Amino acid sequence: MTAIQRASAPSIVALAVLLALIAGGHAPFAASSYKAVPGWGQLPDGEKWGEVPNVAIDPAGTICNTAQLAVEELFTNLVKYSRGGKSDIRIDLARDGGRLIVSLTDFDVEPFDIRTVPDAKTDLSLAERKPGGLGIHLVKRLVDHIDYEYADRNSTTTFIKNLE
Amino acid sequence: MLDIKFGEQGQIVVSGRFDASQAERAEEFLSKVTESREMDLGGLQYISSLGLGVLLATQKRLMGTGHALKLTNVRGHIREIFHFSGFEQVFEIDPNPPA
Numbered sequence: 407m408t409a410i411q412r413a414s415a416p417s418i419v420a421l422a423v424l425l426a427l428i429a430g431g432h433a434p435f436a437a438s439s440y441k442a443v444p445g446w447g448q449l450p451d452g453e454k455w456g457e458v459p460n461v462a463i464d465p466a467g468t469i470c471n472t473a474q475l476a477v478e479e480l481f482t483n484l485v486k487y488s489r490g491g492k493s494d495i496r497i498d499l500a501r502d503g504g505r506l507i508v509s510l511t512d513f514d515v516e517p518f519d520i521r522t523v524p525d526a527k528t529d530l531s532l533a534e535r536k537p538g539g540l541g542i543h544l545v546k547r548l549v550d551h552i553d554y555e556y557a558d559r560n561s562t563t564t565f566i567k568n569l570e
Numbered sequence: 571m572l573d574i575k576f577g578e579q580g581q582i583v584v585s586g587r588f589d590a591s592q593a594e595r596a597e598e599f600l601s602k603v604t605e606s607r608e609m610d611l612g613g614l615q616y617i618s619s620l621g622l623g624v625l626l627a628t629q630k631r632l633m634g635t636g637h638a639l640k641l642t643n644v645r646g647h648i649r650e651i652f653h654f655s656g657f658e659q660v661f662e663i664d665p666n667p668p669a
Binding site: 471472474475478479482526528529530531532533535537538539540541543544547548 | 589615618619620622627633647651654656
């Protein structure tokens with residue numbers, strides 16, 4: 407996977423369109439970056455996600471919804487918990503045959519491998535359950551593979567979603 | 571954009587995309603619900619963990635007073651997310667898909 411472009415602050419529409427195009431085989435790879443600020447202002451905007459013209463290439467929206475969910479959960483997790491992160495988070499998107507490959511890279515941070523996060527306890531009674539903690543749990547179940555790399559204080563989480 | 575409102579029969583009608591940017595607004599609306607209601611999710615296209623958290627918190631609050639939300643018209647991929655989130659144990663979910 408190669409990043410061909412790194413924009414300073416592209417709109418989330420661009421990322422969503424790229425996801426749709428790549429899932430549909432119309433573009434091989436791309437990259438965008440988002441500012442990791444401690445707040446929700448830079449998170450994927452629901453209205454803009456909804457503008458993605460993905461109907462023709464993903465009629466049920468399943469692939470794009472899953473990929474967007476995984477990106478949102480991983481992104482919000484980085485924003486909330488990344489220790490020391492002050493720079494943009496880079497998002498790389500690629501298609502390799504029948505696989506959609508998405509990577510999120512956070513720069514100059516401590517390591518955090520989501521594969522080590524315990525699963526949420528979803529079998530508890532309502533009285534015992536507390537809201538929260540479902541994001542990483544869902545990502546691990548909805549995507550087909552997760553990789554993690556940490557080098558030179560750069561933390562990269564990659565997920566693969568099979569396109570079928 | 572998320573749309574959440576009361577329907578003609580008093581049910582809660584939710585449509586659009588329930589993501590992090592919409593959680594606060596949905597929470598504000600649902601805070602007005604104080605008794606058992608059906609929640610029609612037929613128009614819900616997307617929900618993330620913050621949206622799930624808002625639903626779970628509402629259900630906990632209502633159950634504390636003997637009330638509950640019943641989720642209806644749940645689409646396939648939303649149903650899958652509810653399943654992985656263990657929502658079948660804490661919500662009554664109508665098994666019928668949207669018409």
